[in-house]
Amino acid sequence: MLSRLSILLFxxxxxxxxxxxxxxxxxxxxxxxxxxxxxxxxxxxxxxxPAGSIVDMEKTTDASGxxxxxxxxxxxxxxxxxxxxxxxxxxxxxxxxFKYNEVFEKTxxxx
Numbered sequence: 001m002l003s004r005l006s007i008l009l010f011x012x013x014x015x016x017x018x019x020x021x022x023x024x025x026x027x028x029x030x031x032x033x034x035x036x037x038x039x040x041x042x043x044x045x046x047x048x049x050p051a052g053s054i055v056d057m058e059k060t061t062d063a064s065g066x067x068x069x070x071x072x073x074x075x076x077x078x079x080x081x082x083x084x085x086x087x088x089x090x091x092x093x094x095x096x097x098f099k100y101n102e103v104f105e106k107t108x109x110x111x
Contacts, residue, residue, distance in 0.1 A: 022101060024070055024100070025075070025102065027096050029106055030061075030064075031109075031110060037065075038063070038064050038065025042083040044060070044079065044108075045080050046078070048075070048077055049078055055077055076095060076097050077097075077098070081110055090111060092110040
């Protein structure tokens with residue numbers, strides 16, 4: 001009796017562990033000025049090294065300073081943020097890590 005119950009429990013656990021749904025990698029990049037205010041209209045470029053050889057993505061930040069990226073692969077990418085402010089180009093850099101079932105969030109201050 002106990003062995004049948006153990007087998008049933010084992011089979012039940014196996015069936016639930018195989019039902020895990022994989023969500024695609026996602027990154028939310030928030031760009032701020034040095035006074036911590038969000039930057040609208042900044043260009044966020046994600047790329048592999050050497051630049052653009054495998055991956056090259058770019059988006060412009062919205063009113064809340066965010067650019068959202070989604071992909072179907074796992075990557076570690078370099079990031080460059082630029083914003084032209086009255087003829088002066090402000091920049092920021094960093095690294096973005098895309099992993100399945102995770103949302104990578106990073107705040108970048110441009111100077």
